[in-house]
Amino acid sequence: MARTAGSHSDITGPRVRAAALQLFARHGYAAVSMRQIAREVGVQAGALYNYTPDKQSLLFDLMRTHLEELLAEHAAMPGAPDPVAALERFTRFHIRFHARRPDEVFIAYMELRNLSPENFAEIELLRRRYEDELENILRAGLAAGVFAVADTKVATMAVIAMLTGVNTWFREGGRLSLNEVERIYWDMVRKAVGL
Template sequence: MRQIAADVGVQAGALYNYTPDKQSLLFDLMKTHMDELLEAWQAEKSDGTPLDRLEVFTRFHIRFHLDRPDAVFIAYMELRNLSPENFAAIEALRKRYEDELEQILSDGKQAGVFHQPDTKLATLALIAMLTGVTTWYRGDGRLTREGVADLYWDMVRKAVGA
């Protein structure tokens, strides 16, 4: 709390005028991230073939997360610090998002376009891979954001046997 206060230029005690405790602050940050992710995905997702939908999901996920590396770090690395009830709420939001990808993969498997042996495992693996881009990507690095999305799309396509 002291570091947050210092970053925004107030005394640590002043933060408690806005949030009752650290748990509430952490939960609010994580919930806001997940709500924004789900809302943005609803606006982005499209109909089409499972392959088309998977490409849209892949590119969306990378773009959304590269725009918010700090929020991503908190949302994925601080789960262990949530109370059980707050953890359950965030996990439910995460599951809603994962279900979107799992449905795409399931549709592709049923259509004979994707050939992954376990759709749930593929979902979790792909989300981990796509989210991981925020740990290493630098805007001034050798790859552009679009170049990263192109490479990741190629890896995702191959990972599901498309």
């Protein structure tokens, strides 16, 4: 099938992903059709299949891209001299990274149930790699005697859930700046690990 005259895959492909991201976040994956995505992009529904095999592939691609960017940006950060500094760095990084991506965060957490089993398994591996970063920090702090947590896995999940929750209420231009939110959340994370 030939592309519409004037269309460019390097332009239309990202527009398809952007439209899917926005529509999935606004209406939920199950409620969005390929026709709606096509309408948002301004192409015929059949033209979408030049850019993605199906709606499931779009959802998977959005989640995978989000997690790969998360892992890459976190890995690119300079090392921390000790577990306390590493935990503060993780806390602030998580809040700042996710605050810039509210739609991606919503989809990454709320649409997992709509992934096929094989896609879910791959996304779960990426999520675990990120969770392991925090759990390794907590284990190091526990071994050094600076953190007091009963179970590092439970503490990991609790801290990530708390930090990700910022996206549900924080709005730029609101009562608190993002820097103030980071400071308050860092104080809560410190207390959660016994500092």
